Amino acid sequence: MSLQSSRGTKDLLPQEAQALVEMIQQASALFILYGYQLLATPHFENSEVFARGIGEATDVVSKEMFNVLSLDATRRLQHGEPLRAEEKMALRPEGTAGVARAVVQHKLALPGTASSKYWYVGSMYRHERPQKGRLREFHQIGVECLGAAEPSADAELIVLLMQYFEVLGIPMDAMTLKINSMGDDNCRPAWRAQVRRFILEHANGLCTQCQQRADTNPLRAFDCKNPDCARLLTQAPQITDMLCDSCLEHYAAVKSLLTAAQLNFVEDPRLVRGLDYYTRTVFEVQVDAGLGAQNAIGGGGRYDKLLEMFGARPTPGLGFAVGLERIKLVLEALGALNVNLPSPQVFVAAVDNESRSSAFMLCVELRRRGLSAEMDHQHRSLRSQIKLADRLGSPYCLIVGPEERAQGRFTLRSLTAHSEQALNLEEIVTVLNTRVSATSGNTAAKQPGGTSSP
Numbered sequence: 355m356s357l358q359s360s361r362g363t364k365d366l367l368p369q370e371a372q373a374l375v376e377m378i379q380q381a382s383a384l385f386i387l388y389g390y391q392l393l394a395t396p397h398f399e400n401s402e403v404f405a406r407g408i409g410e411a412t413d414v415v416s417k418e419m420f421n422v423l424s425l426d427a428t429r430r431l432q433h434g435e436p437l438r439a440e441e442k443m444a445l446r447p448e449g450t451a452g453v454a455r456a457v458v459q460h461k462l463a464l465p466g467t468a469s470s471k472y473w474y475v476g477s478m479y480r481h482e483r484p485q486k487g488r489l490r491e492f493h494q495i496g497v498e499c500l501g502a503a504e505p506s507a508d509a510e511l512i513v514l515l516m517q518y519f520e521v522l523g524i525p526m527d528a529m530t531l532k533i534n535s536m537g538d539d540n541c542r543p544a545w546r547a548q549v550r551r552f553i554l555e556h557a558n559g560l561c562t563q564c565q566q567r568a569d570t571n572p573l574r575a576f577d578c579k580n581p582d583c584a585r586l587l588t589q590a591p592q593i594t595d596m597l598c599d600s601c602l603e604h605y606a607a608v609k610s611l612l613t614a615a616q617l618n619f620v621e622d623p624r625l626v627r628g629l630d631y632y633t634r635t636v637f638e639v640q641v642d643a644g645l646g647a648q649n650a651i652g653g654g655g656r657y658d659k660l661l662e663m664f665g666a667r668p669t670p671g672l673g674f675a676v677g678l679e680r681i682k683l684v685l686e687a688l689g690a691l692n693v694n695l696p697s698p699q700v701f702v703a704a705v706d707n708e709s710r711s712s713a714f715m716l717c718v719e720l721r722r723r724g725l726s727a728e729m730d731h732q733h734r735s736l737r738s739q740i741k742l743a744d745r746l747g748s749p750y751c752l753i754v755g756p757e758e759r760a761q762g763r764f765t766l767r768s769l770t771a772h773s774e775q776a777l778n779l780e781e782i783v784t785v786l787n788t789r790v791s792a793t794s795g796n797t798a799a800k801q802p803g804g805t806s807s808p
């Protein structure tokens with residue numbers, strides 16, 4: 355039996371891989387306008403990084419992590435020997451913890467310096483039950499902004515997220531931006547205590563996990579996927595009724611800046627991130643198209659307590675993450691996924707065996723001039739080579755035979771206009787470049803032929 359990819363993983367075939375690359379390129383071009391720099395952290399880290407940065411009690415850390423063990427450590431484990439702390443590693447289940455660890459390790463966000471802005475992209479790994487839009491290896495793009503406490507930083511981050519979705523092709527009116535404030539050390543403990551009391555009073559209407567959450571982390575009950583829990587928790591005490599003055603002021607400033615930026619938003623007092631280090635602003639973007647119940651395509655918030663968990667001095671921070679597989683599903687559902695695999699700009703065809711090395715050299719010369727060229731490597735006949743050129747979507751075929759070699763002029767045949775002209779190399783380059791600028795690159799194959807006949 356032939357081998358198959360593992361459950362919950364996916365090969366990205368060229369069309370899908372190209373879609374991913376384009377989402378990354380668009381992020382790269384946009385994020386730079388907001389001052390973000392790329393930071394690439396390892397795919398695996400000491401497990402402690404995730405325990406601290408995500409929370410030991412979360413499902414992600416306690417149930418869904420892939421541990422990474424060396425063969426030697428595995429053998430010793432089998433013999434009942436304990437592992438050293440640095441031998442306990444895991445594949446990253448998200449991006450923020452690694453960035454936070456790196457920022458503290460390399461002292462990238464020191465007090466008194468300008469805020470540090472980093473973005474990341476790559477595979478994340480969670481051992482979940484695979485379902486639509488959810489894989490065990492998936493791709494995320496995220497940003498983290500460290501050192502900024504002002505509400506303008508919250509608003510800037512949200513504006514960036516919405517602009518990114520828009521650039522990707524999701525219309526503003528297809529998205530709902532939800533925001534909330536989670537309070538801070540000043541006002542959250544009282545709310546947390548009230549939620550805990552609410553859970554204990556309504557225990558018989560809640561799932562066992564939520565009942566246990568009363569003692570571990572009551573706020574995580576707001577994340578529960580159980581519909582009964584979700585319905586009951588709509589009656590739970592709301593943080594927005596209990597915010598202290600400075601949190602209220604911060605929240606009001608964020609909202610007024612979002613309004614100034616002409617972004618529509620919905621305040622959702624039940625939008626809660628169940629991790630202790632989240633403070634004040636949290637947000638989530640939802641779409642109706644294509645995802646069913648899993649309709650969140652991105653979200654984030656302020657986490658002023660996170661860097662302290664990695665041993666830094668108190669450093670405000672905030673960030674967001676988006677799942678690229680989910681965005682792709684949304685774009686598909688909206689009919690907005692336009693991926694064109696590039697076609698060669700020209701196919702160089704040899705008339706006979708003697709002309710093959712000339713064809714080869716022409717390809718080399720064209721590529722050195724920045725043009726994409728393809729040729730046959732399987733001894734096809736001229737007729738089959740031209741057919742292949744057509745199948746590859748190449749708008750031109752450059753024909754090389756004994757006559758052409760002798761004259762140094764080659765026959766450039768337009769496969770769309772069915773015209774031919776005899777040109778030298780520089781003239782060919784000019785014609786192909788003209789076509790590129792007229793049809794903007796890789797959509798060339800789909801445009802009608804536009805060059806002159808002899």
Ligand SMILES: [Zn+2]
Pocket residue numbers: 560561562563564575578579580583
């Ligand atoms: Zn529940």
Ligand SMILES: [Zn+2]
Pocket residue numbers: 537538539540541542597598599600601602
């Ligand atoms: Zn407060």
